Amino acid sequence: MPYEPPTHTVERSLRATTGAKVIAGVDEVGRGAWAGPVTVCAAITGLRRPPAGLTDSKLLTVKRRTELAAELREWVTGYALGHASAEEIDDLGMTAALRLAAVRALEGLPVRPDAVILDGKHDYLGAPWRVRTVVKGDQSCVAVAAASVIAKVHRDKTMAELGIDHADFGFAANAGYPSPVHKAALEERGPTPYHRLSWAYLDALPRWRHLKKVRVRVDGAASEVEGQLGFDF
Incomplete structure (x- = not known):
């Protein structure tokens, strides 16, 4: 299906309105998975023309x-990846874990960005x-689209490697997300x-x-169960 390529419109707007010179696009992958880390990529691209076919990673074939x-x-000015583990997600909750992973990515960049474009x-x-938050930024913003592709490929590779010793779970194919194979392995063997x-x-x-772990709020007023982003079987 044809799609509009991403542009530097948001980057140019940030430069004009805030004076930002170094702008990072940030995107995450793994938020809704049952297993594995949540991974965030921060990418700095400048205003150069991106490689042909760049778009949201979910719109691309695995090969492409x-x-x-x-x-x-090779093309980006700089990029870095940050992760929050399954244990950190359980302990902190997803929002705090996402922030942890994003900060790790941003602090791993070769230069601190003046502004960040966040997908969503x-x-x-x-x-x-x-x-600056941008809905569907992974489709419309060059830097965010670049971050989405790098993050997705890196996390998929990570999950395939984690799955070597847990072949029944199909991590190489489902990357820790819900699937019939994943469900069947969980029922038989329990969580890894x-x-x-x-x-x-x-x-x-x-x-x-x-x-199942229940996370207690910091103020101790009540407990809240994480996992509402998970999927029913």
């Missing part, structure tokens, strides 16, 4: 996405970063060390639901 990621890693409508990053134990999928596993 992998090829494009290799091109982008929610600013999970906050101060002291100067943030890479699974998020606060996620709602455990409610549907009678043999393993005792493993």
